[in-house]
Amino acid sequence: MLLALATGTAWAQSPATLSTSVNFTKQPGRTVLGTLMPGAVVMPGRTSGSSVEVSFEGWIFSASLGPMNREGFDVVVKVRDGENVREAPDGAIRARAKVGAGFVTVESRGRWTRVRRTAWIEAKALPAPAAEVPVGQEAAEITRAIPLLASVGGDTVGRVDSGTSARVLARAGGWSRVALEGWVPDSVLRVAEGPVLRGITVAEIRANPSRYVGKEIEWKVQIVALQKADELRPEIPAGRTYLLARGPLPEPGFVYIVLPPELVADFEAIPPLRELTVRGRLRAATTRYLPTPVLDLISVADGRGPR
Structure with missing residues (x-):
């Protein structure tokens, strides 16, 4: 369990x-x-x-x-x-x-x-917690050749050889987000404009909310239910429909995803427990009463939902 x-x-x-x-x-x-x-x-x-x-x-x-x-x-x-x-x-x-x-x-x-x-x-x-290694300071070594994923269950963006050194940035659900260092020629680089953040954990957002609020984030989530905003969630405009979703997967927490009014009917037709990859702008790192992030939906990137 x-x-x-x-x-x-x-x-x-x-x-x-x-x-x-x-x-x-x-x-x-x-x-x-x-x-x-x-x-x-x-x-x-x-x-x-x-x-x-x-x-x-x-x-x-x-x-x-x-x-x-x-x-x-x-x-x-x-x-x-x-x-x-x-x-x-x-x-x-x-x-x-x-x-x-x-x-x-x-x-x-x-x-x-x-x-x-x-x-x-x-x-x-609870048992006494073990001493923590500060985020971004835990050195690790990849013990076998393995694909490098953009997010858990996401696209393969490269391959890491056995023996490669890495820094652990965050952990969630049996996965680690790591940073690797290497060199590439300038001729293959292009400066990204308005990047979509992938693989960001809720723990990272809570630790540094100002860094992420307002940024565009891509998360894989599982639909739980549609809800109407009330006074218990003042971060969401009263009466607006939001999606209660589990995630970001594989994390077992929850996310509130505020839906554009024109997409509410489309989401009403999606059955519970459907997994979707969504892109949205982070409205709030937590709500007033719960440690649940709030995302304004921009689009559905994957999962056969509305786009």
Whole structure:
């Protein structure tokens, strides 16, 4: 079971395995939604007092879930006594969710549904974080020849030989964004105008918002639902339709994508869980109440969506 949200805390971008049981809640110190068990893997995020926000995934028996359309969740535990959350179908139990706990569907497989949830736990339940290497300072060596991708699952832009030195800039979902150094003749270079930023992680944006707000970014995302902006998301004009999407993939967080009015009908026809590669301008690095970036949609680059 993998959980995620990356921020500037000492645990950021580093999954943590719980060694003790701990309740998870919607907000710090509020109503308990369930319990995470020893062995659950979480990715910590924001902190508030003695609490820390985490995101987690697991598998729930599909018959124990009902539909939900609130706060970005599309399924809810409907069994009165609650239900187990497992690390795999019929796998080890890593959490117990109470009736009424909402989740986001990731995928379905036979009798099982893989779900995701962001919640708060007591920070003392996390293991002590390991010492961090500052971003951009961690030296690494490529151990085998491998294609170099523009983004996770994106186009191949080159090939890196075994033994090549690199600097790790960011990590997300089992992938690392690296910087390589080399030389090319001036005759093959052309200065880029208004470049589209690819492979940028949410952690990088949160760490340096002023660098990225207003820039054009390309992200691969997974559609969750269409929503209407309200007072809880003042960064989005009231009443505007936005797309709640998981991503940027493979990160397990979320993105709000503000849609041009003329494209709303097109997106209403796209089924949930469709993966799209979108280009947009970063409106905000986070919202007032959630660590969710806001993107103004410019176009859909891939995924058979509207263009």
